[in-house]
Amino acid sequence: MPTKRPHSAKSAKSRAAKSARPAKAAATGPSAKIGPIDPNLLRPSAAFPPQVIAEIHRAADQGLYEIRGFGTKRKLPTFDDLLLLGASVSRYPLEGYREKCDTNVVLGTRFAKKPIELKIPITVAGMSFGSLSANAKESIGRACTAMGTSSTTGDGGMTEEERRASKTLVYQVLPSRYGLNPDDLRRCDAIEVVIGQGAKPGGGGMLLGQKISPRVAKMRTLPQGIDQRSASRHPDWTGPDDLTIKLQELREITDWEKPIYVKIGATRTYFDTQLAVKAGADVIVLDGMQGGTGATQDVFIEHVGIPTLPALRLAVDALMELDMHRKVQLIVSGGIRSGADVAKALAMGADAVSIGSAVLVALGCNRPVHVEEYRALGTEPGFCHHCHTGRCPVGVTTQDEKLQARLDPERGGRWLRNYLSTLTLELQTMARACGKTHVLNLEPEDLVALTVEAAAMARVPLAGTKWIPGQGGY
Amino acid sequence: MQIVDLAQSNVRTLNQRLHDLPRDTNERAWRILNPRGAHAVAVGLNLAVEIHVEGHVGYYCAGMNKEATVVIHGQCGWGVGENIMSGLVRVTGNASQAAGASGHGGMVVIEGDAGPRCGISMKGVDIVVGGSIGNFSAFMAQAGNLVVCGDAGDALGDSLYEADLYVQGKVASLGADCVEKKMTPKDAKTVAALLAKAGIKADVARFRHYGSARKLYHFHVDHADAY
Ligand code: SF4
Numbered sequence: 001m002p003t004k005r006p007h008s009a010k011s012a013k014s015r016a017a018k019s020a021r022p023a024k025a026a027a028t029g030p031s032a033k034i035g036p037i038d039p040n041l042l043r044p045s046a047a048f049p050p051q052v053i054a055e056i057h058r059a060a061d062q063g064l065y066e067i068r069g070f071g072t073k074r075k076l077p078t079f080d081d082l083l084l085l086g087a088s089v090s091r092y093p094l095e096g097y098r099e100k101c102d103t104n105v106v107l108g109t110r111f112a113k114k115p116i117e118l119k120i121p122i123t124v125a126g127m128s129f130g131s132l133s134a135n136a137k138e139s140i141g142r143a144c145t146a147m148g149t150s151s152t153t154g155d156g157g158m159t160e161e162e163r164r165a166s167k168t169l170v171y172q173v174l175p176s177r178y179g180l181n182p183d184d185l186r187r188c189d190a191i192e193v194v195i196g197q198g199a200k201p202g203g204g205g206m207l208l209g210q211k212i213s214p215r216v217a218k219m220r221t222l223p224q225g226i227d228q229r230s231a232s233r234h235p236d237w238t239g240p241d242d243l244t245i246k247l248q249e250l251r252e253i254t255d256w257e258k259p260i261y262v263k264i265g266a267t268r269t270y271f272d273t274q275l276a277v278k279a280g281a282d283v284i285v286l287d288g289m290q291g292g293t294g295a296t297q298d299v300f301i302e303h304v305g306i307p308t309l310p311a312l313r314l315a316v317d318a319l320m321e322l323d324m325h326r327k328v329q330l331i332v333s334g335g336i337r338s339g340a341d342v343a344k345a346l347a348m349g350a351d352a353v354s355i356g357s358a359v360l361v362a363l364g365c366n367r368p369v370h371v372e373e374y375r376a377l378g379t380e381p382g383f384c385h386h387c388h389t390g391r392c393p394v395g396v397t398t399q400d401e402k403l404q405a406r407l408d409p410e411r412g413g414r415w416l417r418n419y420l421s422t423l424t425l426e427l428q429t430m431a432r433a434c435g436k437t438h439v440l441n442l443e444p445e446d447l448v449a450l451t452v453e454a455a456a457m458a459r460v461p462l463a464g465t466k467w468i469p470g471q472g473g474y
Numbered sequence: 475m476q477i478v479d480l481a482q483s484n485v486r487t488l489n490q491r492l493h494d495l496p497r498d499t500n501e502r503a504w505r506i507l508n509p510r511g512a513h514a515v516a517v518g519l520n521l522a523v524e525i526h527v528e529g530h531v532g533y534y535c536a537g538m539n540k541e542a543t544v545v546i547h548g549q550c551g552w553g554v555g556e557n558i559m560s561g562l563v564r565v566t567g568n569a570s571q572a573a574g575a576s577g578h579g580g581m582v583v584i585e586g587d588a589g590p591r592c593g594i595s596m597k598g599v600d601i602v603v604g605g606s607i608g609n610f611s612a613f614m615a616q617a618g619n620l621v622v623c624g625d626a627g628d629a630l631g632d633s634l635y636e637a638d639l640y641v642q643g644k645v646a647s648l649g650a651d652c653v654e655k656k657m658t659p660k661d662a663k664t665v666a667a668l669l670a671k672a673g674i675k676a677d678v679a680r681f682r683h684y685g686s687a688r689k690l691y692h693f694h695v696d697h698a699d700a701y
Contacts, residue, residue, distance in 0.1 A: 176595070177557060177575075177576035177595055177597070178597075180557055180576065181538075181557075181559060181578065182518050182538040182540060182559065183540075185518075185538070186518075209691075209692060220616075221578070221597040221598060221616045221617050222616060222635055223635065223636065223691070226635070226691040226692065227691065227692045229633075229690075231595065231613075231614055235556075235572055235575040235576050235591065235594040235595040235613075235614075236533075236534070236552055236553035236571075236572040236575040236576070236594070237533075237552065242533070242552070245513045245514070245532070245533045245534065245552075246533075246534070248513055248514050249513065249514040249517055249533070249534040249537050252485065252486065252489045252514040252517050252518065253489075253514075253517050253518030253538055254518070255489070255490060255493055256486075
């Protein structure tokens, strides 16, 4: 039986018609119109597929790297490559909806006088006002407050709206120090010293001129409309010994009340985690390479850093080695989309997760509405990564008044709340199935891997075997 | 006069006492003895007190200062007066790296020399240095004035957005997008006023003015070598 091709009879007919054309063209000379060539006869290059060719053309036209938003688009080992082992005879499950499965988590128990307690182990990652619209920030604050979790400021400082909307707000201290001020340090609930981000470990922030509105410019002390590039290193410390003193200063300024997080992009995660712990971090925030960005060089997003899966394993190993697992809490981010992702991250040893891109999607990012405007950006709903342009069709990542009016903060807050509730229910469902009365009781023993790569990176056995690549001498 | 001897007490107790002062406090004059290189001395002050630190301090003395006057009678480590919002931080000796880093307002005075990256990322602070400054000073500076009575090291004002830099002595080299600008009468007036406020004597006529060429305001292929 011949292989079935995904072509209809009609397209087969038109193929025949098309392949007839070159002969006709040859008969009537080169000036006659030549139709397209049968695509089945064209041999694509693996090294130069259409997207690579298009990128080289773009680079030749513009002479500058491509800057874009969203996160990595390449295929990576992810939590999808892991499975949870539900209970059976050897273990018994909890009754769904009847037996309690707690989700609360306390962060900052090491040094802070006022650790923060969250009702769910799912937090919202730092995203700046500037990169996001004020309505998006407010939606996030509303949803997080309703769900009893925290949201995070971003490069550019804290806005009144987000402080008002968020019960628990984490304040970022970034290399740029845009809008950093001691009053906001004193009125936040936790401080996050950002060293790097998964989308671009080693790189500084960017915000293109289209998004430097008068308000954003004022908050960042920048001229309006310029292409802002932030520093990649903090201005007043370098290296782990200095970081220790910097954390001491932040604690002194805030009277040792607030938990201090240290956020790292996933690269040499084992050492980075240990050094951050030694520097005095209360909480480590680990962002894998799937973590999103408002604007970064594409080459950076796709080629620097390591995926969340191996990074998480390295961070947990580092904490255990120091006997600090669960004493210094670990928040992991980068590619968390579902309750299953959360459950697997917790089972691997995280205390909580943080979500960014998925939050934007919940707020309407890539929703198939205003399709013409996606097209004007050169994309389609489902493929958009054009946050850097400031022309977000759904009002999430824009400073344009008309566009951002498309996101009503009340409705956005409701969407995000629904999404966070769904994640939590999914998480509890999986934890109950594994027989856990608290989601933090999930453990590596509950996991198996579907692929050899994931087994090696997450260091859990390949499903149906006892094999963890690299362990036991093989 | 409140006297805190750090040989008897510690930085935590000192800072807590300073933070607990009510806005209408009478305890506005403080002397800190024996700092012995301690870090984070008198950080996060939030009201108009005057503090004299008698000796050398470590990193981040008077960090994130608001309203207060902090005088360090000695040398200081990295990031003195970092992210200052208002008030005055004065060092009678030399300052190490990143003095006045990312300062948003107020004034930092270094009577001696300042190390590399003085005024890095400054966002509106005025910094006056009686001596010279090291390499990469005013890196990515955004706003404010840096007045240097001595010389400046390499790459002054590299990648700066705005901010005005005034140097009386030699500049080893200018960083990317930093250029010499005209010293206008308005600039001369600014420098004179800042010197007077800092209590440092110098000949305004000998200062030269440096600032942003604004060529890196937009990503452009022709500036690729400067990124
Ligand atoms: S829809 Fe908006 S938020 Fe989503 S990728 Fe496009 S520009 Fe960014």
